[in-house]
Amino acid sequence: MSGPSRELPRWVDIGLIPLINLLAAFLVTGIVFLAIGESPVGSVAIMLNGAFGYGSGLGYTLFYTTNFIFTGLAFAVAFHAGLFNIGAEGQAYLGGLGVALVCLPLGFLPMVVIIPLAILGAALFGAGWAFIPAYLQAKRGSHVVITTIMFNFIASALMIYLLVNVMSPKGSMNPETRTFDPNAHLPLIHDVFAGLGIEIASSPLNLSFVWALVCAVAVWLLLWHTTLGYQLRVLGANPAAAAYAGMKPQRLIIIAMLISGALSGFLALNEIMGAQNRLLLEFTAGYGFVGIAVALMGRSHPFGIVLSALLFGVLYQGGADLSFERPSVTRDMIVVIQGLVILFAGALEHMFRPHIARLFSGSRLKAKEA
Amino acid sequence: MEWLDLIAQISGSAIRFSVPLLFACLAGLYSERSGVFDIGLEGKMLVGAFAAGTVAALTGSAWLGLLAAILASVFFALLHGFASITHRGNQIVSGVAINFIAAGLTAQLGETWFDLGGQTPQLPNDARFMVIAWPYAETLRGVPVIGQIYSQILSGQNILVYFAFLAVPLTWWLLYRTRFGLRLRAVGENPAAVDTAGISVPAMRYAAVTCCGVLCGFAGAYLSIAQSAGFIEHMTAGKGFIALAALIFAKWRPVPAMWACLLFGVLEAVAIRLQGVPITGIGIVPVQLMQAVPYILTVVLLAGFIGRAVAPKAGGVPYVKEK
Numbered sequence: 066m067s068g069p070s071r072e073l074p075r076w077v078d079i080g081l082i083p084l085i086n087l088l089a090a091f092l093v094t095g096i097v098f099l100a101i102g103e104s105p106v107g108s109v110a111i112m113l114n115g116a117f118g119y120g121s122g123l124g125y126t127l128f129y130t131t132n133f134i135f136t137g138l139a140f141a142v143a144f145h146a147g148l149f150n151i152g153a154e155g156q157a158y159l160g161g162l163g164v165a166l167v168c169l170p171l172g173f174l175p176m177v178v179i180i181p182l183a184i185l186g187a188a189l190f191g192a193g194w195a196f197i198p199a200y201l202q203a204k205r206g207s208h209v210v211i212t213t214i215m216f217n218f219i220a221s222a223l224m225i226y227l228l229v230n231v232m233s234p235k236g237s238m239n240p241e242t243r244t245f246d247p248n249a250h251l252p253l254i255h256d257v258f259a260g261l262g263i264e265i266a267s268s269p270l271n272l273s274f275v276w277a278l279v280c281a282v283a284v285w286l287l288l289w290h291t292t293l294g295y296q297l298r299v300l301g302a303n304p305a306a307a308a309y310a311g312m313k314p315q316r317l318i319i320i321a322m323l324i325s326g327a328l329s330g331f332l333a334l335n336e337i338m339g340a341q342n343r344l345l346l347e348f349t350a351g352y353g354f355v356g357i358a359v360a361l362m363g364r365s366h367p368f369g370i371v372l373s374a375l376l377f378g379v380l381y382q383g384g385a386d387l388s389f390e391r392p393s394v395t396r397d398m399i400v401v402i403q404g405l406v407i408l409f410a411g412a413l414e415h416m417f418r419p420h421i422a423r424l425f426s427g428s429r430l431k432a433k434e435a
Numbered sequence: 436m437e438w439l440d441l442i443a444q445i446s447g448s449a450i451r452f453s454v455p456l457l458f459a460c461l462a463g464l465y466s467e468r469s470g471v472f473d474i475g476l477e478g479k480m481l482v483g484a485f486a487a488g489t490v491a492a493l494t495g496s497a498w499l500g501l502l503a504a505i506l507a508s509v510f511f512a513l514l515h516g517f518a519s520i521t522h523r524g525n526q527i528v529s530g531v532a533i534n535f536i537a538a539g540l541t542a543q544l545g546e547t548w549f550d551l552g553g554q555t556p557q558l559p560n561d562a563r564f565m566v567i568a569w570p571y572a573e574t575l576r577g578v579p580v581i582g583q584i585y586s587q588i589l590s591g592q593n594i595l596v597y598f599a600f601l602a603v604p605l606t607w608w609l610l611y612r613t614r615f616g617l618r619l620r621a622v623g624e625n626p627a628a629v630d631t632a633g634i635s636v637p638a639m640r641y642a643a644v645t646c647c648g649v650l651c652g653f654a655g656a657y658l659s660i661a662q663s664a665g666f667i668e669h670m671t672a673g674k675g676f677i678a679l680a681a682l683i684f685a686k687w688r689p690v691p692a693m694w695a696c697l698l699f700g701v702l703e704a705v706a707i708r709l710q711g712v713p714i715t716g717i718g719i720v721p722v723q724l725m726q727a728v729p730y731i732l733t734v735v736l737l738a739g740f741i742g743r744a745v746a747p748k749a750g751g752v753p754y755v756k757e758k
Contacts, residue, residue, distance in 0.1 A: 097540070097543075100544075101543065101544070101547040102547070149527055151527065151531070197734075198734075201734070201737065201738045205737075205738045205739050206739075207734070207737035207738050207739070208737065208746070210472075210474075210527055211679070211683060211733070211737060212734050212737055214474065214676060214679070215676075215680065215730040215731075215733050215734050216730075216734070218673060218676060218727065218730045219727045219730050219731060219734075222723040222724070222726050222727035222730075223723070223727070225723050226721050226723040226724070229723075230721065351535075354531055354534075354535070357528060357531055361528065393546075393547060394543075395542060395543050395546050395553070397538070397539040397540075397542035397543040397546070397553075398539065398543050399539070400535055400536075400538055400539030400542075401535070401536055401539035401540050401543060402539075403535050403539070404532050404533070404534075404535030404536030404537075404538075404539055404540075405532070405536060407528060407531055407532035407535060408514075408518065408529065408532035408533075408536065411524070411525060411528035411529070411531075411532060412518035412519065412522075412524035412525055412526075412528045412529035412532055413517075413518050413522055413524050413529075414524060415522050415523060415524060416522045416524075
C-alpha cells in the first residue's frame with residue numbers, strides 16, 4: 066500500500082504487527098467474556114491447559130492444527146497468484162468424496178497402497194471442484210470469489226444428495242457411508258508410537274499431520290524455489306507484468322487454483338480417513354473459511370501458516386475444554402474469537418500500521434511529510 | 436379449478452420466501468453500487484434477526500424489535516465500513532469476519548441470556564408482525580383468478596412484505612432520480628471523479644453501507660418476528676448468499692432484483708411442494724437440486740452464458756486519495 070510499510074524493519078512487519086492485531090482481537094474477546102459473565106483470565110488458563118496441559122489435549126490441538134495447515138496453505142497458494150479462493154469448504158467437501166471413493170471399495174488393499182491412492186483421490190476431487198471456478202475466472206473473467214462461494218453451496222447440496230440417497234448403506238437412515246475397512250484408516254500417532262514401544266496419550270491425531278508438514282515444505286519449495294512459483298508470485302504482484310514477460314496468466318490462474326483445491330481436499334484425509342473413518346455431512350465445519358484467517362495471520366508463508374494453524378488449533382481444543390468446564394461458554398464462542406481474529410488480523414491489518422510506522426521511523430518520516 | 440388454487444398458494448408462499456431475499460438483495464445493492472463488496476449480508480441478517488427476537492421478547496413490541504434489528508445490523512455495517520473504507524482493509528475478509536462473529540455471537544448470547552439452546556423465547560402474536568387480512572378477502576376467495584390473487588397473494592401478508600415491495604420503487608427512485616443516488620452510483624464506478632467534484636468518497640460509502648445495514652435489519656426482523664415467532668440459531672441458513680446471487684442475477688439493478696428474488700422464492704416454494712412428488716417423465720427431482728439452482732444459475736450467468744453481469748467498476752477496491 067502506501068509509503069510507511071516500506072520503512073518498517075522486517076520483524077515488525079511479519080512479527081510485531083500481526084501480534085498487535087492478535088492482541089486487539091483477544092482484548093475484544095475478553096470484553097465478550099465479561100459480557101457473558103466469565104472471567105477472561107480464568108478462561109485463558111482453562112484454554113491453555115486444555116490445549117497443552119495433558120497428552121490427549123495436545124493431541125487434539127495438533128489434530129485441529131492439521132486441518133488449518135491444509136486450508137491455510139490452500140488459501141495462501143491462490144493468494145500468492147492474486148486469487149481469492151474462498152471455496153476451500155466446498156473443495157474439502159468434495160475431497161472427502163474422493164477419499165471415500167478410494168476407501169470404500171478398496172478397503173481390502175494393503176495400507177501402503179491405499180494411503181497414496183486416498184491422497185490422490187482427495188487431491189483430484191478437491192482440485193476438480195476448484196477447476197470450474199478457475200476455468201471461468203481464467204477464460205471468462207467470472208469473479209472467482211463469487212463463483213467459489215456458489216460452489217461451496219452447490220457442493221453442500223450435492224453431498225447431502227449423495228449421502229442421503231446414494232452412499233448411505235441400504236436400510237440406514239443416517240446420511241453417512243459405512244465405516245471404512247481397517248486398512249483404510251490412517252494410522253493414529255499414538256498407535257504408531259505404541260508400535261515403537263512408546264506410550265503416549267490417545268487422540269485422533271494421525272499421520273496426516275506429517276503429510277500437512279510435508280505439504281508446507283512443498284508449498285515453500287514451490288513458491289520460492291521453482292520457476293512456476295516465481296511466475297505465480299509475479300502474476301499475483303502484477304498481472305500485466307506477468308503477461309508482458311511472456312507468462313501465461315490464464316494457465317497460471319488455473320494451476321494456482323488446482324493446487325489450492327488439492328490442498329483443501331487434504332482436509333478430508335485428516336477428518337474422514339484419520340478421525341471419522343466414514344464420509345458424513347458437514348465434516349468441513351468452517352475449517353475452509355478459517356483457512357483465510359490462518360493464511361493472513363501467517364503472512365501467506367508456509368512457516369507462518371504452520372504457526373498460526375497451531376494458534377487456531379489451540380483455540381479449538383482449548384475452546385472445547387472451556388465449554389466443557391464452563392457450561393455458560395458454548396462452542397460458538399470459538400467462532401466469535403475466530404471472527405475477531407479474522408477481523409483484526411485480516412480486515413483491519415492496516416489499522417495500527419501507521420502508528421507503529423510513526424513510532425519506528427518517527428522523526429525521519431515526519432521530516433519527509435513536512 | 437384446483438390447479439389455479441395451487442398456483443395461488445405457491446405464489447403466496449413464493450412471495451413470503453422472497454421477502455428476506457429482497458431486503459438483503461437491495462441492501463447489497465446500495466453497498467455494492469457504492470463500491471463496497473459485501474459478503475457479510477448473511478451475518479447482518481443474522482444479528483438483525485437475533486436483535487429483533489430478543490427485543491420483541493423483552494418488550495412485547497414488534498416495532499421495537501424491528502428498531503433493534505436495524506440498530507444491530509447498522510452497527511455491523513459500520514464495522515464493515517470502518518474496516519473497508521477507513522482502513523482500506525480487504526472487503527471479502529471483512530465480510531467473512533462479520534459472518535463468523537454474527538454466527539458465534541448470536542448463538543452464544545442467545546444461550547447466555549435465555550438458556551433455550553440458542554433460541555429466543557417463543558413470541559406471542561402481539562409481539563410479531565402478523566398477517567393482515569384485506570377486507571372481503573374471505574368472501575372473494577371463491578372467485579376464480581381475481582379472488583385468488585386478492586385473497587391469497589395481496590391479502591394475508593404481514594406489513595414487512597409490503598415494505599419490501601415498496602422498497603423496490605423507492606430504491607429505484609433514490610438511485611436514479613436523486614442527487615444522492617447519482618453520487619452513490621458514481622463512487623462505485625469512478626471514485627476519483629467524485630472526489631474531484633469535491634464530494635467525500637468515504638462519506639458516500641458510509642452512507643451506502645448504512646442503507647445496507649438498515650435493509651439487512653428489516654430482512655432479519657422479517658425472519659425472526661414476522662415469518663417465525665422467535666430467533667433460532669443460524670436461522671438465515673445461507674439466505675444472505677442467495678441474496679448475493681440474486682443481486683448478481685439482477686446485475687445490480689433494483690427492479691430486476693425484485694424479479695430475481697421472486698424467482699428464487701418460487702424455486703424454494705416449488706421445491707417444498709415437489710418434495711417426494713414424482714413428475715411424469717422426470718421422476719422425483721431431488722430437493723437438493725432445486726436448492727442449488729440459484730447458485731448454479733448465478734455461476735452460469737457469471738460465465739456469460741446468459742447475458743453478462745458487469746459489477747460496479749470500483750467494487751472491492753479501496754479508494755486512495757491522490758497525494
